[in-house]
Amino acid sequence: MTVGLDPDYSRLPKHLLDLDDPIFEFNKTIIDQTKDHCIAYKPNTAFYESRGVKGWQSLEKTVNYIPDSHFKIADAKRGDIGNTSKQYAKAFFETLNFDAITVAPYMGIDSVSPFLEFENKWVILLGLTSNKGSKDFQFTKNENTGKYLFEQVIESAIKWGTNEQLMFVIGATHPENIADIRKIIPDHFLLVPGVGAQGGDLNAIIKHGANQEGGLLINSSRGIIFKSEAEDFGIAAGKAAESLSEKMKGYFHTMQ
Amino acid sequence: MTVGLDPDYSRLPKHLLDLDDPIFEFNKTIIDQTKDHCIAYKPNTAFYESRGVKGWQSLEKTVNYIPDSHFKIADAKRGDIGNTSKQYAKAFFETLNFDAITVAPYMGIDSVSPFLEFENKWVILLGLTSNKGSKDFQFTKNENTGKYLFEQVIESAIKWGTNEQLMFVIGATHPENIADIRKIIPDHFLLVPGVGAQGGDLNAIIKHGANQEGGLLINSSRGIIFKSEAEDFGIAAGKAAESLSEKMKGYFHTMQ
Numbered sequence: 001m002t003v004g005l006d007p008d009y010s011r012l013p014k015h016l017l018d019l020d021d022p023i024f025e026f027n028k029t030i031i032d033q034t035k036d037h038c039i040a041y042k043p044n045t046a047f048y049e050s051r052g053v054k055g056w057q058s059l060e061k062t063v064n065y066i067p068d069s070h071f072k073i074a075d076a077k078r079g080d081i082g083n084t085s086k087q088y089a090k091a092f093f094e095t096l097n098f099d100a101i102t103v104a105p106y107m108g109i110d111s112v113s114p115f116l117e118f119e120n121k122w123v124i125l126l127g128l129t130s131n132k133g134s135k136d137f138q139f140t141k142n143e144n145t146g147k148y149l150f151e152q153v154i155e156s157a158i159k160w161g162t163n164e165q166l167m168f169v170i171g172a173t174h175p176e177n178i179a180d181i182r183k184i185i186p187d188h189f190l191l192v193p194g195v196g197a198q199g200g201d202l203n204a205i206i207k208h209g210a211n212q213e214g215g216l217l218i219n220s221s222r223g224i225i226f227k228s229e230a231e232d233f234g235i236a237a238g239k240a241a242e243s244l245s246e247k248m249k250g251y252f253h254t255m256q
Numbered sequence: 257m258t259v260g261l262d263p264d265y266s267r268l269p270k271h272l273l274d275l276d277d278p279i280f281e282f283n284k285t286i287i288d289q290t291k292d293h294c295i296a297y298k299p300n301t302a303f304y305e306s307r308g309v310k311g312w313q314s315l316e317k318t319v320n321y322i323p324d325s326h327f328k329i330a331d332a333k334r335g336d337i338g339n340t341s342k343q344y345a346k347a348f349f350e351t352l353n354f355d356a357i358t359v360a361p362y363m364g365i366d367s368v369s370p371f372l373e374f375e376n377k378w379v380i381l382l383g384l385t386s387n388k389g390s391k392d393f394q395f396t397k398n399e400n401t402g403k404y405l406f407e408q409v410i411e412s413a414i415k416w417g418t419n420e421q422l423m424f425v426i427g428a429t430h431p432e433n434i435a436d437i438r439k440i441i442p443d444h445f446l447l448v449p450g451v452g453a454q455g456g457d458l459n460a461i462i463k464h465g466a467n468q469e470g471g472l473l474i475n476s477s478r479g480i481i482f483k484s485e486a487e488d489f490g491i492a493a494g495k496a497a498e499s500l501s502e503k504m505k506g507y508f509h510t511m512q
Contacts, residue, residue: 006340046336046343052351056312079360080302080333081387081454084262087302095308104335106362106382108389126362131337133364136412141399149396149405156392198337 001245002073002191003034003237004221005043005062009051011226013233023051023058026233028065030225033238037245040071042191042219063096071217072098073191077126079104079111086114093118100124102169102191105153109160116161123166127154127181130171130194150177154184163188170209172200172218179208190216195244196223202244206251214252220244257501258329258447259290259493260477261299261318265307267482269489279307279314282489284321286481289494293501296327298447298475319352327473328354329447333382335360335367342370349374356380358425358447361409365416372417379422381413383437386427386450406433410440419444426465428456428474435464446472451500452479462507470508476500 007023016022031041043062048055066072078088078101092098093115100122103112115123128138128150138150145152154168163185170181172194181190190209194200195218202218209216224244228236263279272278287297299318304311322328334344334357341359348354349371356378359368371379384394384406394406401408410424419441426437428450437446446465450456451474458474465472480500484492 008339008343044336044340046334046340046347049347050343050351052347053309053312053316055347055351056309060309075336077334077336077360078302080300080331081385083264084300084302087264087306091302091305091308091311095306095311104333104360104362106360106393107333107385107387108392108394110387110389112389129337129363131363131366133366133368136364137362137405137409138364140396140405140408143397143399143402146399149393152396153393 001038002040002219003038006221024061027062029234033234034241037241042073044075074098074101082110089115127168130173175204193219196220257294258296258475262477280317283318285490289490290497293497298329300331330354330357338366345371383424386429431460449475452476
């Protein structure tokens with residue numbers, strides 16, 4: 001399980017706001033309390049950038065605080081022409097010590113490839129996202145192949161990198177599509193957001209999306225970190241993470 | 257004309273590297289020397305993020321240094337689920353004082369709408385990009401309508417906002433498509449990258465893409481800012497900007 005570190009400033013517990021770096025203090029407590037129940041953390045850059053330079057300081061401190069035992073995902077959804085994507089790859093893989101970054105596919109191969117040139121780093125490409133707007137373009141059917149755009153994105157991208165450097169974002173709100181996606185990519189890891197506040201069906205996702213190794217990185221952000229917005233937020237987050245982790249184990253178990 | 261402020265650190269003139277903030281010093285000189293020949297500046301965030309916190313300081317100083325007479329575009333290509341896109345909008349429209357931001361369309365309406373809620377601010381949505389990878393997905397033909405994905409993106413987005421808050425990125429490397437795009441959006445502004453290092457045909461773009469008000473924001477980045485990589489880089493950039501501006505005026509003139 002992945003914990004999404006999306007510290008919306010307007011929802012931080014009030015007692016943190018007088019500290020020098022409320023966002024980092026919040027994340028530190030969340031990490032301390034949840035690390036035994038997850039294998040990865042996923043800060044979304046938007047919640048740091050909204051605070052400007054101070055926010056980037058919080059992001060840097062946060063990624064450095066995540067234990068090395070845990071996988072570090074920058075949920076940044078970047079993507080640009082080749083020489084520019086290379087700069088983004090440097091930003092997240094070298095300047096900040098992330099293991100993986102989410103990337104947007106609209107601009108095609110040369111917007112994604114520069115991220116794949118870094119050893120032991122991962123690209124997590126948007127495939128089928130969890131939000132309402134995923135219906136606008138991702139389900140467009142290709143006139144020549146009859147396939148959805150998200151299928152075309154996945155089929156193209158698996159030629160650009162191996163399943164040891166490339167994963168896909170597949171939102172938990174589309175359990176009806178995940179079995180078909182598994183036919184295209186039986187072995188790739190899937191990063192699955194949308195099980196908490198967005199209402200995705202965890203059981204259906206595991207049933208149709210898990211492979212023999214598990215193969216799913218299920219993310220919860222708001223459902224864990226804002227379980228309580230009072231002084232007990234850390235304890236509450238720890239319990240929420242433990243509970244989701246136990247629930248997942250149960251669902252995986254019933255598959256055996 | 258727009259000048260792209262993409263200060264690739266490895267190409268900065270050597271004499272700047274000992275200063276406290278080489279990127280800002282570089283941009284300051286470029287702005288001083290080019291401001292009489294352009295109406296807008298477009299920093300691409302990748303070139304700042306690659307320097308981490310220091311880079312975001314340079315970006316903040318740069319946007320504050322751009323004269324108020326000029327339009328300020330954050331070339332950030334952001335886009336995420338609704339509550340997250342709202343944070344990006346805050347980052348670039350409130351925390352940093354940009355007038356416009358480039359946005360990626362893959363995630364659909366709720367990834368774009370939060371940016372359109374800010375008054376007197378602009379969204380510049382990726383339509384048809386200038387890079388090689390634009391061929392991978394943007395030219396996918398819709399089974400139901402026979403239209404290209406970039407046409408579908410444009411036709412959808414013009415329902416989400418007015419032509420006084422929404423523009424489109426249309427790369428200069430596709431002059432053969434720009435006339436068809438103008439049939440869909442005769443009145444919208446187009447931001448056109450790719451005339452310099454990427455080899456787009458300026459004359460053809462103006463011929464097929466200009467409307468009665470002009471309607472084109474033509475961008476050059478590397479072709480201006482790295483015209484010289486020696487101590488005379490500012491003077492060289494000013495001359496390159498003036499020359500491109502004159503060339504554009506000539507092409508516009510021959511259309512009358």
